[in-house]
Amino acid sequence: MRGIVLVLNAGSSSLKFAGFRATGTGPEPRFTGQVEGIGATPRLIARDAAGAVLAERRWAGAEAPASVAEAVTTVVRGIEASLHGQPILAIGHRVVHGGTEFAAPVRVDAGVLAALERLVSLAPLHQPHNLAGIRAATKHFPGVPQIACFDTAFHRSQGWVAETFALPPRFYEQGLRRYGFHGLSYEYIARLLAAEDPALGAGRLVVGHLGNGASLCAIAGGESRGSTMGFTALDGIPMGTRCGQIDPGLVLHLIDALDMTTAEVSDLLYRDSGLKGLSGVSQDVRQIEAAGTAAAEGALAHFAFRVRREIGALAATLGGIDALVFTAGIGENAAGVRARICEGLGFLGIRLDAARNAAHAPEISVAGAPVRVLVRHTDEERMIAEHALAVLDADGG
Ligand code: ADP
Helix, strand or coil: CCCEEEEEEECCCCEEEEEEEEECCEEEEEEEEEEECCCCCCEEEEEECCCCEEEEEECCHHHCCCCHHHHHHHHHHHHHHHCCCCCEEEEEEEECCCCCCCCCCEECCHHHHHHHHCCHHHCCCCHHHHHHHHHHHHHHCCCCCEEEEECCHHHHHHCHHHHCCCCCHHHHHCCCCCCCCCHHHHHHHHHHHHHHCHHHHCCEEEEEEECCCEEEEEEECCEEEEECCCCCCCCCCCCCCCCCCCCHHHHHHHHHCCCCCHHHHHHHHHHCCHHHHHHCCCCCHHHHHHHCCHHHHHHHHHHHHHHHHHHHHHHHHHCCCCEEEEEHHHHHHCHHHHHHHHCCCHHHCECECHHHHHCCCCECECCCCCEEEEECCCCHHHHHHHHHHHHHHHCCC
């Protein structure tokens, strides 16, 4: 198969895209880019695989793409024009929710699209934009296979014990269960480690995807055994602006005693909490570290405390771990946060090497420590491209 696999990740106000050339040994990155500020003042930037800027654009007035669907149309037109006749083999889409039905990537047809529509209520902030991206891409390239790849799919191996809430079973049957998210990132990391070191890939891992959205995942034998995220991407550890795990009784109190509307509670928990809410500075760890205020210090200390607690909890579900892996924006770049998290985890066999950690080395534990601590770059777009090619292969091209 010769040609390009496009990857689209359509969010509420941004569209990320990437292009990979299909080769015999898997997808080879060619370009990445994003349109930000959709609905306000959109701007596009695209770079080649080496990071050089290929295109940069700002729009004004009526020309500006006003919706994610319009941004998809604009981007795919631009990409098509720049490919000089190279065929687009498939378009892979990041879709946040696959519900109970989709445990693997799937080629989208009318029936699949209808099934994904029914999941909108499970992820109202993300799923409609993901589906708008699929519809716009299908309209522009009606003959090109569209492959949906799910953030929940990797976690379907968790099993009932980890997935269920302690509610009457009818709620589980209705789909009210822990799904877990960031699955494409975890799957990428699990495969990467298995390729690097098959014994490690078959072992017990806790992986921390610590970005604006953040979660941790327990992995054994390359499969998810649990996630800190649950029914929604609000559960688990504190994030840039999301609170993470919170006593459900507190939510009732906000509504019943403090007279907050559900919209106000939603805004509080999704947009005004987490590192931003606690620090009063920003959701960005770099700015929080630079602020040096007591509230900023408290935000970082609480974040590390909660992550450490969840590492312990996930390690307990696995009966111990062979490696702890940090990934995503904070995990890959914030040495100070990694050091704080690992402080006090010596009982698990985790011992950081300060110099390696400061240098963001691929392995930041001391030589010979019982548990390896690794830093790896995650690449969800590449994972989607690999899935898209695999689905094409399975379909016979
Ligand atoms: P997203 O979930 O939006 O994909 P990323 O994985 O890119 O997010 O993570 C973004 C976050 O990573 C930023 O908000 C910031 O907190 C953190 N980050 C990125 N670079 C650094 C850095 N050099 N030092 C500390 N934190 C960083």
